[in-house]
Amino acid sequence: MNGDASALPDGADGVRCIKPGVRALDAYSLDPDVASRKLDQNESPFDLPDHLKADLAAQFVSEAWNRYPAFVPRSLSARLADRHRWTPDGVLVGNGSNELIQAAFQTLVSPGDIVVTPSPTFSLYALLIGVAGGRHRPVPLEREWKYDEGAFLVAAKTAKVVVLCSPNNPTGSVCSHRLVEQIVAETDAFVIVDEAYQEFGGASMVPLLRLSSRLIVLRTFSKALGLAGLRCGYALAHPEVTAEVAKAKLPYNVNRFTLAAAGIALANLATMTSRVTEIVERRDRTATVLAEIPGVHVFPSQANFLLLRFETVSAQHVFQRLLQDFDILVRDVSGAPELTNCLRITIGTEDDMRATCQAIRTVVT
Amino acid sequence: MNGDASALPDGADGVRCIKPGVRALDAYSLDPDVASRKLDQNESPFDLPDHLKADLAAQFVSEAWNRYPAFVPRSLSARLADRHRWTPDGVLVGNGSNELIQAAFQTLVSPGDIVVTPSPTFSLYALLIGVAGGRHRPVPLEREWKYDEGAFLVAAKTAKVVVLCSPNNPTGSVCSHRLVEQIVAETDAFVIVDEAYQEFGGASMVPLLRLSSRLIVLRTFSKALGLAGLRCGYALAHPEVTAEVAKAKLPYNVNRFTLAAAGIALANLATMTSRVTEIVERRDRTATVLAEIPGVHVFPSQANFLLLRFETVSAQHVFQRLLQDFDILVRDVSGAPELTNCLRITIGTEDDMRATCQAIRTVVT
Numbered sequence: 001m002n003g004d005a006s007a008l009p010d011g012a013d014g015v016r017c018i019k020p021g022v023r024a025l026d027a028y029s030l031d032p033d034v035a036s037r038k039l040d041q042n043e044s045p046f047d048l049p050d051h052l053k054a055d056l057a058a059q060f061v062s063e064a065w066n067r068y069p070a071f072v073p074r075s076l077s078a079r080l081a082d083r084h085r086w087t088p089d090g091v092l093v094g095n096g097s098n099e100l101i102q103a104a105f106q107t108l109v110s111p112g113d114i115v116v117t118p119s120p121t122f123s124l125y126a127l128l129i130g131v132a133g134g135r136h137r138p139v140p141l142e143r144e145w146k147y148d149e150g151a152f153l154v155a156a157k158t159a160k161v162v163v164l165c166s167p168n169n170p171t172g173s174v175c176s177h178r179l180v181e182q183i184v185a186e187t188d189a190f191v192i193v194d195e196a197y198q199e200f201g202g203a204s205m206v207p208l209l210r211l212s213s214r215l216i217v218l219r220t221f222s223k224a225l226g227l228a229g230l231r232c233g234y235a236l237a238h239p240e241v242t243a244e245v246a247k248a249k250l251p252y253n254v255n256r257f258t259l260a261a262a263g264i265a266l267a268n269l270a271t272m273t274s275r276v277t278e279i280v281e282r283r284d285r286t287a288t289v290l291a292e293i294p295g296v297h298v299f300p301s302q303a304n305f306l307l308l309r310f311e312t313v314s315a316q317h318v319f320q321r322l323l324q325d326f327d328i329l330v331r332d333v334s335g336a337p338e339l340t341n342c343l344r345i346t347i348g349t350e351d352d353m354r355a356t357c358q359a360i361r362t363v364v365t
Numbered sequence: 366m367n368g369d370a371s372a373l374p375d376g377a378d379g380v381r382c383i384k385p386g387v388r389a390l391d392a393y394s395l396d397p398d399v400a401s402r403k404l405d406q407n408e409s410p411f412d413l414p415d416h417l418k419a420d421l422a423a424q425f426v427s428e429a430w431n432r433y434p435a436f437v438p439r440s441l442s443a444r445l446a447d448r449h450r451w452t453p454d455g456v457l458v459g460n461g462s463n464e465l466i467q468a469a470f471q472t473l474v475s476p477g478d479i480v481v482t483p484s485p486t487f488s489l490y491a492l493l494i495g496v497a498g499g500r501h502r503p504v505p506l507e508r509e510w511k512y513d514e515g516a517f518l519v520a521a522k523t524a525k526v527v528v529l530c531s532p533n534n535p536t537g538s539v540c541s542h543r544l545v546e547q548i549v550a551e552t553d554a555f556v557i558v559d560e561a562y563q564e565f566g567g568a569s570m571v572p573l574l575r576l577s578s579r580l581i582v583l584r585t586f587s588k589a590l591g592l593a594g595l596r597c598g599y600a601l602a603h604p605e606v607t608a609e610v611a612k613a614k615l616p617y618n619v620n621r622f623t624l625a626a627a628g629i630a631l632a633n634l635a636t637m638t639s640r641v642t643e644i645v646e647r648r649d650r651t652a653t654v655l656a657e658i659p660g661v662h663v664f665p666s667q668a669n670f671l672l673l674r675f676e677t678v679s680a681q682h683v684f685q686r687l688l689q690d691f692d693i694l695v696r697d698v699s700g701a702p703e704l705t706n707c708l709r710i711t712i713g714t715e716d717d718m719r720a721t722c723q724a725i726r727t728v729v730t
Binding site for chain 2: 007008009010011012013014015017018019022023025027028029030032038041043044045046047048050053054057058060061063064065066067068069071072087095096098099102106107108109110111124127131132133160161188190209210211212213214215222226227228229230231237238239240241243244245246247248250251252253254255256257258261
């Protein structure tokens with residue numbers, strides 16, 4: 001800035017205009033730690049193959065960057081509908097699935113409405129519920145983080161919206177078709193299922209879209225499809241519901257490059273699927289190796305990450321040692337009350353996992 | 366879809382859960398007309414120079430697309446702060462400035478709060494005010510679409526937020542520093558100034574950020590900087606205010622490619638600026654030519670578009686003739702009550718403007 005900070009006016013004057021509910025929220029944040037082995041964001045270790053990147057770059061140079069992307073990305077919606085055996089007008093493409101979570105809350109949640117989520121779960125839900133003015137009702141997961149179906153059903157009876165994340169972040173546990181079926185049959189709640197990790201395990205709820213229009217299923221290109229850097233997610237729902245949620249989604253929300261890249265990823269789904277198999281096998285092997293280390297509890301996971309609890313040393317200690325002595329960055333989730341002494345570790349390359357198991361063994365024993 | 370439409374459940378069940386205020390809103394939409402001369406979205410006629418596109422494509426192929434973009438795009442924020450002589454922590458980068466309008470409304474507007482805008486103006490404001498549950502108070506612009514400062518000041522006294530668009534879309538008229546200064550000095554309203562077209566004319570309100578923290582200025586790469594296809598906008602505000610608005614902005618909202626492209630555009634601002642000069646001169650020449658056609662009123666514009674009113678034929682007729690007989694697509698804005706018989710025409714290439722003036726003369730006379 002030209003001029004010093006004393007040239008700024010009183011910030012409190014502007015902040016006073018912010019909704020009290022928003023002021024009370026903690027911002028979503030992530031420590032900017034850097035390491036050679038990056039296992040903190042549940043990214044895929046696989047980039048798009050070089051020849052596909054080159055094809056896409058060539059295609060993109062020939063596009064007109066000064067022109068807005070399509071108002072409705074019809075060809076991408078059609079491909080996605082085809083993938084999930086759903087109708088194209090029931091597909092909404094977003095700038096990451098986060099945008100569609102936000103749009104769903106903005107259209108469904110009025111101030112004071114109760115929104116149920118699992119606990120622990122992805123922390124962004126609580127933030128976006130808060131921005132929408134909703135009342136957050138976390139429902140604790142059971143032993144080994146199983147969904148407590150009875151507790152969810154009871155909570156759903158007074159809820160406007162129930163958010164389920166399956167596999168759940170950061171626990172890796174999944175919920176059943178039966179839970180969603182019961183909620184829509186026995187309550188008036190609207191169900192949002194976040195399936196960001198579904199390719200790695202658990203049943204997709206997409207078939208249940210044929211049972212009830214009180215359901216939105218969210219999917220992403222950021223995890224199994226390996227395109228976190230490009231930001232693309234989508235919602236599947238009844239066409240009359242997507243038409244309403246679309247009102248809170250911004251026009252031209254997905255840029256030209258991302259639309260093109262998502263199309264290429266879908267056209268090469270076989271490559272993507274074989275990678276998922278590889279990650280799932282590696283996850284299960286890694287879980288077995290880690291579980292043999294005394295003092296390390298490995299929770300069962302159907303996602304591309306493992307949640308560990310340390311019984312003899314603190315999670316913060318392990319986190320710091322991994323980062324400083326072994327150049328491995330994992331996610332310290334131990335700040336959440338239920339996650340005392342827990343770390344979340346993304347399944348990376350074979351070499352990443354070997355190094356991480358070895359490092360944890362060294363730190364813990 | 367596999368299976369026929371009769372396999373869908375009752376949509377009304379899901380739609381009943383949508384907030385009534387959202388159900389009552391019309392979605393933002395745009396007719397998907399296509400023409401060789403595209404003068405309907407106020408895009409720049411200039412793409413990024415080929416060598417810069419090639420540089421960027423090469424850079425991008427070498428990036429890891431499977432990795433999330435930076436949590437905070439520090440180098441882009443620093444460049445933007447430098448451009449506007451503001452502080453980097455007072456810059457918020459978004460997926461187009463629309464995302465930041467939305468985030469500002471979500472953090473400032475509680476249900477029932479009054480939000481003032483000019484009328485006519487960019488239709489997205491009304492939609493996003495509606496989603497946030499605000500009460501929209503349009504303040505009519507004066508003769509030749511001048512901002513009626515007295516009327517705005519009166520309206521601001523009961524408003525939570527005042528949105529000013531300068532130059533205003535679709536009128537091209539600008540507001541003064543004095544109006545913003547008076548609103549922050551004499552009322553409790555928070556002011557959002559959308560400067561999407563500011564490079565083409567009128568004063569930027571950025572210097573007023575040093576007077577009051579009750580001000581957000583929105584800017585975009587989509588117009589003068591010619592990057593509509595990549596979706597990038599930003600907000601400038603007091604750092605304490607941007608910290609609050611950031612809570613409603615999604616993490617990783619701008620993808621890797623867009624961040625890189627925005628950086629390249631800023632590094633080549635001289636090229637961009639010379640193009641602005643060219644468009645401004647062309648706009649003024651085009652206005653002069655069109656004003657000489659009997660039955661065509663050209664409103665004064667400081668943006669990269671002209672608003673015309675037809676006095677002898679209907680705007681719809683002119684719109685259709687331009688599209689069907691001359692392959693020219695302009696924006697029919699005549700649906701808004703104040704804009705009866707008006708069309709908005711983006712300033713394109715010299716050839717576009719010659720063809721458009723000629724076509725309008727043919728249609729009108």
